[in-house]
Structures are given as structure tokens and as C-alpha cells.
């Protein structure tokens with residue numbers, strides 16, 4: 001095998017050599033092989049800035065996909081990781097346990113909506129959603145209702161890239177067409193009406209409840225992203241519809257799953273988005289910002305009632321190799337510790353104000369059909385698909401890292417992004433919109 005311009009053990013001689021090897025061997029998310037666009041080469045990151053191989057620095061307006069809420073190389077998180085690495089980086093979770101995982105589980109239970117008392121730690125968001133679905137299906141089996149194995153959701157969602165999560169992603173924007181005949185067929189309602197502050201559409205609420213009721217005999221769970229639908233279209237909805245779902249699922253003993261993998265840990269202005277509706281689901285998925293963006297970790301929480309149903313069928317048959325990884329748990333504990341010790345509601349409100357002010361001039365601009373901000377999330381929606389390479393290049397020229405998709409240019413910066421950098425992000429979003 002030709003190891004390429006650099007030997008497998010030696011450093012690459014130049015950044016170009018790294019990119020050449022990247023092109024030859026490495027898949028990137030949602031990318032063809034061979035790739036058609038070169039990625040930007042990052043050599044380090046600190047605070048809210050990514051440093052590129054050519055020396056340029058970019059403000060990371062994406063928090064590395066919702067995760068790096070405290071920015072990069074945070075001294076407290078770095079120290080937690082080093083300290084845990086000095087004890088043990090990993091041990092299997094079957095038959096063994098350790099303090100970082102036990103502490104994290106207790107903290108999540110304390111912070112989650114009431115009633116969620118049991119915690120399954122796993123390695124990524126998609127797996128966390130798989131576990132949630134397995135819990136719901138197994139619960140229904142435990143209740144003697146194996147025919148209840150379908151899922152219901154509203155359109156416009158995103159729940160991950162493995163097969164069951166894909167089956168509840170938006171059927172138009174997601175990958176359903178490619179996988180017709182393979183994906184389980186789930187029950188979809190219309191997407192929730194747009195707007196966190198919009199007037200409640202009682203007609204929609206009634207139809208939503210009726211659709212779930214009508215399928216109650218075959219539905220194990222309703223799964224939704226509360227308040228913010230992220231990668232399915234960056235849409236915000238009124239919390240009232242979550243209360244409607246809570247009522248109808250309770251009435252029919254259908255599990256209600258909230259996927260807070262994107263919205264958890266303060267991003268929407270409350271610690272969990274469920275708090276906007278004052279609703280507690282039966283199952284809760286968290287991930288992304290759980291470790292402050294340091295390591296891949298997710299958790300699925302459930303109520304004692306769900307656990308009791310599952311135990312009537314035996315065990316919850318799931319157990320990833322890296323379940324409860326101590327490094328990931330230790331850095332998650334430190335990240336949540338930072339949130340609790342700091343004043344994240346004020347920080348998130350400040351980010352919201354900065355994005356709102358900076359993006360206001362884009363309202364009504366040519367080609368812009370909507371500008372919306374909720375918590376530390378800012379979205380500019382265009383009247384056409386974004387030319388991602390052109391939009392990204394325009395943002396990079398403004399010193400900002402953005403990763404638009406479909407017709408959306410959006411930002412969810414680290415909470416500590418200062419006002420000058422927020423203004424820079426908004427200006428870069430404007431430039432990206434003009435270039436797209």
C-alpha cells in the first residue's frame with residue numbers, strides 16, 4: 001500500500017499534502033466520494049476561534065454543530081479531561097461502574113424535567129434515539145401490545161442518521177426517497193405552524209391530537225424535537241403543541257419521546273426546551289452539548305413506568321462497547337458544572353440580543369424570506385437553495401465559520417461569544433446570503 005506523500009507515521013510535509021490525502025481517503029458528512037469541494041484545514045482552536053493551516057482565524061458560529069457551548073480549549077474542561085486520563089480513560093460498563101458516570105446520571109436526573117429517573121449512557125445522538133425507540137417498543141411489549149411498534153411524529157424533524165432515526169426524519173428533506181422499501185413506515189402529521197411566539201392554531205392542535213388518537217393501536221411512541229426543529233429545517237414552534245402531544249399520548253399510554261440532542265443545555269433559553277411548555281416526556285434524549293463539544297456522548301433518560309414495562313420483557317438489550325466512557329463523562333460533568341456555576345441564561349439572552357440586532361437589517365433584503373432568532377440560535381432563510389461553497393467562502397472572508405444547508409444560513413455560537421464577534425457573525429451571515 002502506498003502511504004501517500006507522508007509515511008503513515010510521519011507528519012505531512014505541507015497542508016496541501018494533508019488535503020491531498022483527505023481527498024483520496026476520507027469521507028466527510030453528506031459528501032460524495034471522491035469529494036467535489038475541499039474542506040478547510042484546521043490546526044487548532046481556542047476560545048471561539050478556529051485556526052486554519054494558512055494562519056487565518058475564524059469565529060466559530062456553529063459551535064461545531066451545537067456542541068462547543070463553552071468554546072475550545074476551555075481550561076476547566078481541559079483539566080477535567082487530563083485529570084480523568086490520569087486515572088483511566090476507559091473501562092467496560094458491563095459489570096463495572098465508576099464515579100464519573102454515576103455522577104453524570106445523577107446530575108442529568110436532577111436537571112431533567114420531573115419523573116425522568118433512569119439514564120442510559122451511549123456514544124452518539126443517533127444511538128441515543130435508537131435506545132429511546134427500543135425503550136418505547138419494549139415498553140409496549142411489556143404491556144402486552146406488540147402490535148404497537150410504529151412511531152408518530154410531525155414533518156420537518158431530524159433525529160439522526162441510523163435507520164430508525166432516519167425513518168422519523170422529515171420525509172421530504174430527509175433521505176426517505178433513497179430508502180423507500182427499507183425504512184420502517186412511520187406516521188407523519190403536518191409540521192407544527194411556524195413561530196415560537198405565533199398565535200396557537202387550534203385547528204392544527206386538534207388535527208395533531210386526532211392523528212395520534214386514530215393510530216393509537218399501532219403507535220408505540222410519539223417522537224419530536226421540542227420547540228426547535230434543527231437539522232430538519234431550523235423551524236421554531238409554539239410550546240402549546242407539546243402540551244397537546246403530552247395529553248393525547250398520556251390518554252392512550254403512548255410513550256412521548258423528546259429529542260433534545262440539539263436543544264439541551266440552554267441553547268433555546270431554558271435548560272431543556274421542554275421547560276418552555278412545562279411538559280415532562282416519558283423518554284428524553286440528550287447529546288451534542290452534553291460534553292461541551294469535547295467527546296461523543298449521549299444519554300437517554302426514562303421514567304420508572306417505562307423501565308417497569310421494559311423489565312416485564314426481561315432486560316433492555318443494548319450495551320455499546322464505549323458505554324459510559326469515563327473521559328466523556330468526566331468532561332460532561334465539568335461542562336455542566338460550568339453551566340451551573342455561571343450565568344448561562346444571561347449569556348444566552350445576550351447572544352440572542354446580539355444576533356437579533358445584527359440580523360435585523362436582513363429582514364426584507366432581496367432573496368431573504370425570513371429572519372428568526374430564539375435563544376442562541378439565529379436563522380436566515382432564503383428563497384432558494386444556498387450555494388454552500390460560495391456562501392461559506394463569503395463568511396470565511398468575513399472571518400466567520402458558517403455551514404449553511406438547503407435554503408438556510410444559520411448560527412448557534414458558543415455562549416461566551418462577545419458582542420463584537422456576534423456583530424461579525426451577523427455581518428458574515430449577510431455576506432453569505434448575498435453570495436449564496
Ligand SMILES: *Cc1c(COP(=O)(O)O)cnc(C)c1O
Nearest residue numbers: 124125126158159160230261262
Ligand atoms: C444531531 C442530532 C441527532 C443525532 O446525533 P449524532 O450524535 O449526530 O448521532 C439526533 N437528534 C437531533 C435533534 C440532533 O440534532
